[in-house]
Structures are given as structure tokens and as C-alpha cells.
Amino acid sequence: MKPKLRNSMRCGQPVAVLCAAVLCGCALGPDFVRPAPPDSQRYTPEPQAAATIAADGLTQRFEPGTTLLADWWRLFKSAPLDETVRRALANNPTLQASEARLRQSQEELRAGDGVFYPQVGAGFGGERARSAPIQQGSAAPGTLFSLVTASANVSYVLDVFGGERRTVEGLGAQVQVQRYTARAAYLTLSANVVNTCIARAAYAAQIHATEELIALETEQLRSAEVQVRSGTVPYANVLSQRSLIAANQALLAPLRQKISQADHLLMLLQGVAPDQIPPPEIELASLTLPLDLPLSLPSELVRQRPDILAAEAQLHVASANVGVATAAQYPSFTLNATYGAAGSSLGNLASPAGRFWSVGPSLLAPLFRGGSLQAQRQAAVDAYDVQQANYRQTVLAAFAQVADALKALEHDAQALQAQVDARRAAGEALQLLQATYRAGLVAYVDVLTADVQYHTAAIAYLQALAQRHQDTVALFVALGGGWWNAPDAASIIKARDEAGEGRTP
Numbered sequence: 001m002k003p004k005l006r007n008s009m010r011c012g013q014p015v016a017v018l019c020a021a022v023l024c025g026c027a028l029g030p031d032f033v034r035p036a037p038p039d040s041q042r043y044t045p046e047p048q049a050a051a052t053i054a055a056d057g058l059t060q061r062f063e064p065g066t067t068l069l070a071d072w073w074r075l076f077k078s079a080p081l082d083e084t085v086r087r088a089l090a091n092n093p094t095l096q097a098s099e100a101r102l103r104q105s106q107e108e109l110r111a112g113d114g115v116f117y118p119q120v121g122a123g124f125g126g127e128r129a130r131s132a133p134i135q136q137g138s139a140a141p142g143t144l145f146s147l148v149t150a151s152a153n154v155s156y157v158l159d160v161f162g163g164e165r166r167t168v169e170g171l172g173a174q175v176q177v178q179r180y181t182a183r184a185a186y187l188t189l190s191a192n193v194v195n196t197c198i199a200r201a202a203y204a205a206q207i208h209a210t211e212e213l214i215a216l217e218t219e220q221l222r223s224a225e226v227q228v229r230s231g232t233v234p235y236a237n238v239l240s241q242r243s244l245i246a247a248n249q250a251l252l253a254p255l256r257q258k259i260s261q262a263d264h265l266l267m268l269l270q271g272v273a274p275d276q277i278p279p280p281e282i283e284l285a286s287l288t289l290p291l292d293l294p295l296s297l298p299s300e301l302v303r304q305r306p307d308i309l310a311a312e313a314q315l316h317v318a319s320a321n322v323g324v325a326t327a328a329q330y331p332s333f334t335l336n337a338t339y340g341a342a343g344s345s346l347g348n349l350a351s352p353a354g355r356f357w358s359v360g361p362s363l364l365a366p367l368f369r370g371g372s373l374q375a376q377r378q379a380a381v382d383a384y385d386v387q388q389a390n391y392r393q394t395v396l397a398a399f400a401q402v403a404d405a406l407k408a409l410e411h412d413a414q415a416l417q418a419q420v421d422a423r424r425a426a427g428e429a430l431q432l433l434q435a436t437y438r439a440g441l442v443a444y445v446d447v448l449t450a451d452v453q454y455h456t457a458a459i460a461y462l463q464a465l466a467q468r469h470q471d472t473v474a475l476f477v478a479l480g481g482g483w484w485n486a487p488d489a490a491s492i493i494k495a496r497d498e499a500g501e502g503r504t505p
Contacts (some may be wrong), residue, residue, distance in 0.1 A: 010018025027162025028330070032169075032316045034390060039301035043403040048295070052413035056420050056465070058289055060409055064292040068482035074195045076287040076469070080280040081197050084266065088193045089186065091271030098185040099297040111170040115164045118156045123340075125149050144449070150349055151340025151356075158335060158361075170320030177314035183306035187316030187481040193269050194473050200262035201284040201465035207255045209458045210248055212244040217245045217451060220434075224444070225469035244448055248455065284465060289471055293409070295480050301402065302395055311387070311394040318384040325377040331365035398478070405475035412468040419461040426450070426457040 011244040042048050051061040069075065072084050089095065126148045133140040159165055221241040227233040270277070302308050337359040343349045366373060430450040436442045478481070 015227065019078070027160070027165050027323060028326040030165055030319055032173075032319040035302075035315070036314065037302050038395070040298040040399070043298065043399055043406060048406060049410060055413035055417040055468070058291060060289070060291050060293055060413065061405070063206045063292050064295045064297070066292055067477065067485060068296075068479055070293040070482045070484075070486035072290075072482055075288070075290040076194070078282055078286060080195075080282050081194065081287070084197060084270065084280045085190055085193050087272075087277075088189055088266075092189050092269060093271050095185050095189050096271075097183070097184040098178075100176070102182045105171070105175045105178040109168070109175050112168045112171040115168065116159055118154050120152070120154050122152045123150070146344045147342060148344065148346055148349060149340060149342045153336070153338040155337075156335045158333035160333055161327040161330045163324055163330075163332070166320045166323030166327060166440050170317050170324065171318060173313050173316035176309050177317065177473060177483050180306040180310035180313060181480075184310060184484050185479055187306060187483070189269060190481070191473055191477045193202040193266065195470050196262050196265050196269070197280060197282050198284070198287065198466055198469045198473070200266070200279070201260055201282045202462055203255050203258045203262065205284040206459050206461045207252060207259075209462065210251055210255070210455065213451065213455045213458070214245055214248050214333075217241060217248065220243065220447070220451075223438075228393045240448055242261060244451060249277065273308070284462065287469060289469060293472070293475060294479060294482075295406075298399060299481065301398060304484060305398050306480065306483065308391075308394050308398055311391040315344060315384070315391050317362045318380070318387040322377070322380045322384055325373075325380040327493075329366065329373045329377065331363050334362045334364075336360065336362060365406065368402065401478040402475070405471060405478045408471040409468070409475065416461070416464040416468055419457065419464045423454070423457040423461045426454040430454045 048062060051059050053059070074082055095343050126146070128144070128146050130144050132142050134142075157164060221238065224233060224241050225236045228235050228238055264274055266279060267274045267277070296304060302312075337357075340355070340358040341349045341351075342354040342356065343351055346356065430447075430453070433442055433447050433450045437444060437447045
């Protein structure tokens with residue numbers, strides 16, 4: 001719910017504003033309230049299916065309430081994959097920069113907290129000077145003199161209208177922005193590494209399948225050449241077989257190029273040069289497909305996804321800025337005290353005649369600024385509206401991503417099972433046609449057509465299998481990556497609460 005952004009104070013209307021404000025220490029502007037979670041119960045118009053169909057012998061089940069592990073990539077049960085992700089999380093420069101920005105925002109918060117303490121300073125000076133009485137209208141001659149001063153001063157800002165408190169509140173919210181931005185960078189990095197490893201394994205599997213088919217076709221070529229020499233088949237059969245082998249060999253170079261690109265991307269994500277470590281050798285068949293998939297409610301998702309929490313923190317920053325701009329329209333108060341001593345030399349600094357001191361409050365009131373203060377406050381209100389719209393958009397986009405991932409897994413299972421059936425049928429047809437061709441019952445062109453169909457079905461199967469794995473990754477990412485189940489999650493949540501997120505300042 002949008003708080004009322006009005007020119008008011010928490011302690012009441014500005015009757016006898018100075019005395020009342022000093023006594024109760026009011027904070028102008030709206031108090032931030034976390035947006036209420038949605039009351040939606042599902043992500044799609046129709047009820048969510050409990051499981052996908054069985055595809056390639058495996059069924060994925062959607063389990064509400066199942067814990068989403070922070071290291072979800074371990075569910076694929078691949079040691080090389082785990083090592084690649086670990087290295088990326090340790091060395092990736094983008095993630096390191098995000099973590100450094102978090103530390104920077106934490107230090108800025110600590111610096112901002114200093115306004116709540118007295119500011120103490122000390123000064124010492126010495127000078128040799130000549131006076132010019134003519135500057136005061138006197139005809140007396142000038143004189144030379146020495147002056148040594150030593151002083152200490154204390155000042156304390158009376159945060160009567162809460163402008164400083166709102167500023168520090170905004171700094172605390174900015175820490176949360178950077179904290180969840182770092183979490184989002186962590187999640188994005190791990191997902192990119194896993195997806196790239198899966199894609200690389202799929203390319204390698206396609207190369208292996210193509211090479212196996214080329215080896216089979218080479219055997220067929222030798223058989224055709226023998227038949228040509230015996231005069232039982234025309235030479236055109238040999239030419240057709242050579243053309244088919246060359247066409248399949250031409251498919252290998254683009255696949256190898258894709259593997260090279262995947263290797264280079266993995267090195268980039270791991271923060272190392274391409275020649276420093278070997279690429280991970282992961283077989284697609286070695287990856288275990290996670291079967292029990294977690295499914296959070298929409299009301300839980302908005303408290304879990306890092307991008308939503310970062311957008312919420314940005315909304316908190318904008319809310320605090322409204323309070324800062326509102327307080328700027330009111331007077332500011334400072335208590336000052338100074339004590340010191342002056343003398344013509346260090347030896348007479350202790351003389352009672354040279355002692356001086358002052359103590360008292362100061363007030364600075366903005367009487368006329370040409371409407372700039374009102375415009376600045378209205379700009380802060382408009383910025384709050386922008387962040388509120390951005391928050392709603394982020395939530396809607398998150399829901400759409402979860403819905404896409406859920407539907408993709410259902411359709412992936414259907415597509416994969418269709419490819420399993422197509423590959424099996426194409427393999428059986430190829431074996432049958434090869435046998436009947438050797439018996440002289442079919443034309444050689446029928447064998448060539450069956451070869452192409454089997455190769456196409458085999459590649460399509462591998463692509464569908466890889467897509468099923470990658471859409472599983474997409475679901476883990478769309479649900480927030482499980483960072484709240486990490487060992488350090490308790491300290492993160494504690495730090496968030498200490499920074500004032502979701503509570504009235």
C-alpha cells in the first residue's frame with residue numbers, strides 16, 4: 001500500500017512546532033511499509049500440474065514446500081560442474097565488484113551514523129602579523145605582533161525534524177539494495193555457468209553422434225565400392241554416399257566452434273585466461289536430472305527473489321528521500337561550544353587573560369528559496385512513484401518467469417518423449433532398410449534417406465534433453481536460487497533487520 005506522502009510530522013500538527021518538535025524528536029515524511037505480498041495462489045490461470053509426463057523414463061514432480069538448496073547445481077550430481085561453479089564464484093570479477101559495492105554502501109552507512117554523535121575538533125595556530133589601524137579609520141601607526149591560539153570545539157546537530165534520521169534510513173536501505181544486487185549477481189553467475197556447461201555437453205554429444213553416423217556411413221561406402229567393382233550397383237551410389245558423408249562432416253566444424261565459444265565463456269565467467277585451466281569435460285548423459293522440484297507460493301516468492309527484494313529496497317530509499325526533502329523545508333538546529341586560549345607565545349597560553357569560550361545554539365531557517373524546496377520534495381514524491389511502479393513490474397516479471405519455467409518443463413517432457421519415439425523409430429527403420437538393401441530388395445536412395453532421418457532424430461533428441469536440463473535451471477533461478485537456505489542466511493537477515501528494513505524508523 002502506498003503511504004501518504006504529505007507534509008506532516010509523526011508527532012502531530014505543527015502547533016508550537018519548535019517546542020513540541022524538540023521534545024518528541026519528530027521525523028517528517030512517510031514511514032516505509034513493505035508492500036503487501038500478493039494474494040495469488042498460483043502462477044498460471046489453470047491449476048499447476050503435479051508432475052510432468054514420463055519422458056525418457058523420468059518424471060519431474062512439482063513439490064510445494066520442498067526446500068530449494070542454495071547450491072542447487074549440486075542436484076545435477078556432477079563433480080566437474082560443481083568445481084566449475086565453485087571457481088567462478090571465487091574468481092568472477094563482476095561478482096567481486098558487486099560485493100565491493102556492498103562493502104562500500106556499508107561503510108557509507110557507518111559514516112552516516114556519525115551524525116548522531118557530537119562532533120569534536122581541536123585547533124592550534126600561530127602567526128606573526130602587522131596591524132593597519134587605517135582600516136578602522138585611525139591614523140595610529142601599525143604594530144607588529146605574534147598570536148598563538150589553541151582551541152577545542154564541540155557541535156551537535158539537533159535532528160528536530162528527522163532529516164538526518166531519514167538520510168541514514170536511506171543509507172541503510174541502500175545497503176539492502178546492494179546486498180540483494182550482489183545476491184542477484186551470484187544467482188545469475190551460477191546459472192550462466194551451469195547453462196553453459198550443459199550446452200557444451202550437448203554440443204559434444206552431438207559431435208559424438210555425428211561422428212558415429214559418419215563411421216557407419218563410411219562402412220556403407222566401402223560396401224558400395226565393393227558392389228560397384230563387382231558390377232552389381234551403379235557408381236552413382238558411391239557418389240551419393242560420399243556426398244552424404246561430406247555433408248555430415250561439414251556439420252562438425254560449427255559444433256566445434258560452439259564448444260570453443262562455450263569454453264571461452266566459461267573461462268570469462270571463472271575469471272581466468274583461456275590458457276590457464278582446461279575446460280570441464282562433462283558428458284550430457286552423466287548429468288542427473290533433478291526430479292523433485294520446489295515450488296514456492298507467489299506470496300513467498302516476493303520475499304525470496306533477490307531482484308524483487310532489491311526493488312523493494314529501492315522503494316525504501318525513495319521513501320526516505322521524501323522525508324529528507326520534507327525536513328529540508330524546516331529549520332535546522334545545532335548546538336555549538338568552543339573553548340580555547342590565546343597568547344603572544346606558547347609560554348603565556350595559560351594566562352587567564354587569553355582564555356575564551358562560547359556556547360549556544362544556532363538556527364538556520366529557509367525563508368525564501370524561490371519554490372526550490374517544494375519542487376525538490378515533489379520530485380522526491382515522483383521518484384517514489386517511479387520506484388513503486390518499478391517494484392510492481394519486477395514482481396510481475398518474476399511471476400511470468402516462474403510460469404514460463406513451469407510450462408517449459410511440462411512441454412519439454414512432451415517434446416523429449418516425442419524425440420525418444422522418433423529416434424527409436426528412425427533407428428529401427430535404418431536397420432531394416434540396411435538389411436533389405438543388402439538383400440537387394442530396396443533402392444540405395446532409401447538407405448540414404450533413412451541415414452538422414454536417423455541423424456536428424458538423434459540430434460533432436462540431444463537438443464531436447466539439454467533443453468530439459470536448462471529449463472530446470474531456469475526454474476531454480478526463477479524461484480530465487482535458495483540463497484535464504486545458505487549457512488550465512490541468518491546473518492544476512494539479521495543485518496537486514498538491523499538496518500531497519502520493514503520497520504518504522
